[in-house]
Amino acid sequence: MIWTKGSAAVSEPRASPARRLLVIFNPAAGRSQRRRLAAVLDELERQGATVTLRETARAGDAECAARSCGPDIGAVVVAGGDGTINEAINGLMARENPPALGIIPIGTTNVLSRDLRIPQQAEALAQLLAHGAARTIYVGRANGRHFSLMCGVGMDAHIVSRTSLRLKKRIGKLAYVVQGFRELVANVPRRYRVEIDEAEVLEASSVIVAKSRLYGGEFQLAPQAAVGRPELQVCLFLRGGRFSTLAYIVGMVMGHLNRMPDYRTVAAQTVRITGHDGEPAQLDGDPGGCLPLEIGLGEHPLTVIAP
Ligand SMILES: Nc1ncnc2c1ncn2[C@@H]1O[C@H](COP(=O)(O)OP(=O)(O)OP(=O)(O)O)[C@@H](O)[C@H]1O
Numbered sequence: 409m410i411w412t413k414g415s416a417a418v419s420e421p422r423a424s425p426a427r428r429l430l431v432i433f434n435p436a437a438g439r440s441q442r443r444r445l446a447a448v449l450d451e452l453e454r455q456g457a458t459v460t461l462r463e464t465a466r467a468g469d470a471e472c473a474a475r476s477c478g479p480d481i482g483a484v485v486v487a488g489g490d491g492t493i494n495e496a497i498n499g500l501m502a503r504e505n506p507p508a509l510g511i512i513p514i515g516t517t518n519v520l521s522r523d524l525r526i527p528q529q530a531e532a533l534a535q536l537l538a539h540g541a542a543r544t545i546y547v548g549r550a551n552g553r554h555f556s557l558m559c560g561v562g563m564d565a566h567i568v569s570r571t572s573l574r575l576k577k578r579i580g581k582l583a584y585v586v587q588g589f590r591e592l593v594a595n596v597p598r599r600y601r602v603e604i605d606e607a608e609v610l611e612a613s614s615v616i617v618a619k620s621r622l623y624g625g626e627f628q629l630a631p632q633a634a635v636g637r638p639e640l641q642v643c644l645f646l647r648g649g650r651f652s653t654l655a656y657i658v659g660m661v662m663g664h665l666n667r668m669p670d671y672r673t674v675a676a677q678t679v680r681i682t683g684h685d686g687e688p689a690q691l692d693g694d695p696g697g698c699l700p701l702e703i704g705l706g707e708h709p710l711t712v713i714a715p
Pocket residue numbers: 434435436437438439464465466467468469470488489490491492493495514515516517518519573576693694
């Protein structure tokens with residue numbers, strides 16, 4: 409501790425200089441988050457970080473910004489939700505020596521930031537982004553697009569592809585529940601062929617290839633899934649139909665999905681999913697790609713600022 413003349417305590421200068429950050433802000437993410445972002449930016453300034461702020465105007469801007477920022481940038485920080493993070497990850501994965509990824513979680517669900525235990529409080533978050541630790545994560549890749557949480561086909565992909573951003577802005581995560589209810593009533597039968605590591609072939613009514621240990625916020629589909637492990641976890645919902653789907657949802661919410669007889673998880677390096685060509689898939693909670701899907705791990709790991 410250093411004491412100034414008036415006996416006011418000031419923090420000791422830090423050994424490492426604060427990071428130079430490019431903050432990419434998606435104003436369409438979450439609900440009215442400008443004030444929260446401003447609080448974190450104020451704290452970053454206090455921490456001595458050099459911040460360049462870029463606001464996205466449309467989908468795709470975050471990916472572009474992450475791919476093209478200069479070599480002086482120490483970290484690309486996404487102020488947004490999982491969709492914007494997914495864009496930034498795709499931009500960073502296109503580079504040879506990408507800067508680290510940081511997160512200011514201001515989206516609707518913020519699954520990756522929960523998985524990484526990113527602090528919510530502005531001061532702690534700014535401290536982490538400016539000076540904190542970084543760790544390695546391994547992302548997945550489906551038909552050339554990267555994902556850090558999951559890639560899915562079936563029920564959840566149809567829910568995601570039909571849930572409007574406008575409804576998400578109005579009622580938050582409840583928008584998925586509303587669309588899920590509609591899907592349940594529609595009860596469209598679906599089957600997929602899933603080829604794992606070019607060895608095992610299984611059939612399922614829904615498939616989620618998980619990278620993160622979390623799904624939809626706080627739920628767990630595959631306890632072995634970990635962003636820090638170079639491995640995919642294939643979650644197979646073997647039975648279709650309204651009642652089985654309801655049972656899976658209850659199992660997931662109650663935390664006993666893994667004990668259900670018609671549910672399986674398999675560790676994998678590569679997965680090929682086929683069904684009706686052109687059927688939608690979801691990547692990290694947003695529509696992304698379609699069948700057939702070739703899934704594997706990203707070409708290289710990524711560095712993420714996280715405790
Ligand atoms: N300026 C913009 N206007 C409209 N959409 C945008 C803009 N910038 C980015 N997007 C798109 O908005 C979508 C939603 O953003 P994001 O996922 O970050 O927020 P969210 O859906 O509220 O959060 P979460 O995914 O955590 O639930 C993303 O797919 C992104 O591509």
